[in-house]
Amino acid sequence: MNDELVFHFDVDGEDFTSAGQASVMVKKNLRRLGLSPEIIRRVSIAMYEGEINMVIHAGGGVADVKVMEDRIEIVLTDHGPGISNIDMAMQEGFSTATDTIRTLGFGAGMGLPNMKRYSDTMDIKSTVGVGTTITMTVNIQ
Amino acid sequence: MIFITVQNLCNNCGFEPLNIPFPNREIKGGYCGDLLSWVMGRAGEDNAWITIMSNINVIAVATLADVSCVIFSEGTRPDDEVLSVAKEKEVNLIVSPLNTYDTAVKISGYINE
Ligand SMILES: Nc1ncnc2c1ncn2[C@@H]1O[C@H](COP(=O)(O)OP(=O)(O)O)[C@@H](O)[C@H]1O
Ligand SMILES: [Mg+2]
Numbered sequence A: 001m002n003d004e005l006v007f008h009f010d011v012d013g014e015d016f017t018s019a020g021q022a023s024v025m026v027k028k029n030l031r032r033l034g035l036s037p038e039i040i041r042r043v044s045i046a047m048y049e050g051e052i053n054m055v056i057h058a059g060g061g062v063a064d065v066k067v068m069e070d071r072i073e074i075v076l077t078d079h080g081p082g083i084s085n086i087d088m089a090m091q092e093g094f095s096t097a098t099d100t101i102r103t104l105g106f107g108a109g110m111g112l113p114n115m116k117r118y119s120d121t122m123d124i125k126s127t128v129g130v131g132t133t134i135t136m137t138v139n140i141q
Numbered sequence B: 001m002i003f004i005t006v007q008n009l010c011n012n013c014g015f016e017p018l019n020i021p022f023p024n025r026e027i028k029g030g031y032c033g034d035l036l037s038w039v040m041g042r043a044g045e046d047n048a049w050i051t052i053m054s055n056i057n058v059i060a061v062a063t064l065a066d067v068s069c070v071i072f073s074e075g076t077r078p079d080d081e082v083l084s085v086a087k088e089k090e091v092n093l094i095v096s097p098l099n100t101y102d103t104a105v106k107i108s109g110y111i112n113e
Helices: A021-032 A037-058 A099-103 A111-118 B006-013 B036-042 B057-065 B080-089 B100-111
Strands: A005-012 A060-067 A071-078 A121-127 A131-139 B016-019 B030-032 B048-051 B069-072 B093-095
Touching: A005 A021, A005 A037, A021 A037, A021 A060, A021 B057, A037 A060, A037 A071, A037 A111, A037 A131, A037 B036, A037 B057, A111 A121, A111 A131, A111 B036, B006 B016, B006 B093, B006 B100, B016 B080, B030 B100, B036 B057, B048 B057, B048 B100, B057 B069, B057 B080
Parallel strands: B030 B048, B048 B069, B069 B093
Antiparallel strands: A005 A060, A060 A071, A071 A131, A121 A131, B016 B093
């Protein structure tokens, strides 16, 4: 089987009312494909955190999700400020989110750790002033 | 632990059903929290999620984390826009007049009755 299913989404920056919609769409599509609830949950959580980060930290971006025979790949690309210290950003609780964003319930500094936890592989490529690309995969047993 | 549905919970704990598209959905344990990434990462599937947050992002988190219902504590109510999105996305929403702790205690008392 070499069927590949690809989903593409534009993620609006600074729009907190529609934030998470790409992840919700992906979840719906994965359900239709009949993937296991556990896999769907992991993809949903990992992608949501990445999507929210593009909204709150990078002014938006694009999300590409590829469903392959043995895994699901999520690529999140933005042209935001970039992450200067990835090791620090990966630490639980580290956040540069503003107070306004925190009042919405974001900014716990748990997004990147959640992405790591719920994906099987995660790669961050980021250049300050240029942008960030995060690639995650979730294996389908 | 007995089998408890979202409807059972409303009927027996004095909570107000605000939007209940899935009254028969089972509740398996709960999670209390207002920080969305903690809820995302730690709430379990079919948990009742108790929170004072009532903004639009709660609906997406509830959908993605697969909780069985959101219980707004302290009598908190989402605005009409949030409620209409919850209706569209078919997310169970409940209002509890109690604070988060007392809401959890009440549920626990009912479950272990
Ligand atoms: N796409 C991104 N672009 C720029 N900075 C980012 C991006 N994603 C994450 N960051 C940085 O990494 C930090 C930690 O991210 P995360 O763990 O998701 O926590 P939070 O989003 O709650 O701040 C953020 O506060 C931000 O400084
Ligand atoms: Mg984040």
